Amino acid sequence: MSGTGWPDLVAFLTSIGYGVASAIFPVVNAEAYVVLSQVSATIGALPIAIGLALGQTVGKLALFYSVRAGRESRFVRHRRARARSKPKGRARQRFDAAVAWLLALVGTKRWGLPIVLVAAIFGIPPLYAVALLAGATTMKAHWFGLMVLIGRATRFVLIAEGSLNLSGLFH
Known part of the structure; x- marks a missing residue:
């Protein structure tokens, strides 16, 4: 941190x-x-950027774990069984196929962590959605958390440094 006060x-x-x-x-x-x-x-x-990165990592891990725990709940299992018994329209079939493709992509060892890192730095794809998808895969939570922390710290330090250059305009 800059200073110790x-x-x-x-x-x-x-x-x-x-x-x-x-x-x-x-x-x-x-x-x-x-x-x-x-x-x-x-x-x-630095105190602002690193603090935000740590907080965002904790929050995204909470989303990650909530999906992981929620997918095995009785409510979710009941909803899945009920949804399987109903006929699906074209739009729903396409949506389900897209979600399945994204889950497969985020869940792979080759692409999962780079997707999380890119989402954490650039926000594309949205990190909120990536956290939810990653929680539904077999991705290890500690690797997910590390990528979020590195990516968010990078993002916030770059934004803070850029805003420091712009702050001279307001003084």
């Missing part, structure tokens, strides 16, 4: 909390938080 520690801890919230609730925007924190220029970029 209480303001940096508070900013770091607050950023972790904000990161968790933004990982679970997409309307809470972590990127805006990074930019606004740097416009004020009272706290360094």
Whole structure:
């Protein structure tokens, strides 16, 4: 962290909390938080970026684990059995095929982790959706978490550094 004062520690801890919230609730925007924190220029970029990355990793792992646990629940098994018994229209068949293809792609050893890393850095495909898909695969949670942490830290540090260059426009 830049400096060892209480303001940096508070900013770091607050950023972790904000990161968790933004990982679970997409309307809470972590990127805006990074930019606004740097416009004020009272706290360094690293405590904010690393705190948000840690928080986002915790939040995305919560989504990952909720899907993993939820797919074996009695409610989900009942819904799946009920859905199989109903005839499907063309649109539903296409949707199901697309989801199956994405699950297969994210679940492969060759493409799963690179997809998570690209989603964490660039947001394409959306990391929220990737976290849900990854939870439905056999991907190891620790590898998923590591890719999210590396990707999000990279993303937020780049955004913070870019906003530091822009903050001179507001002073």
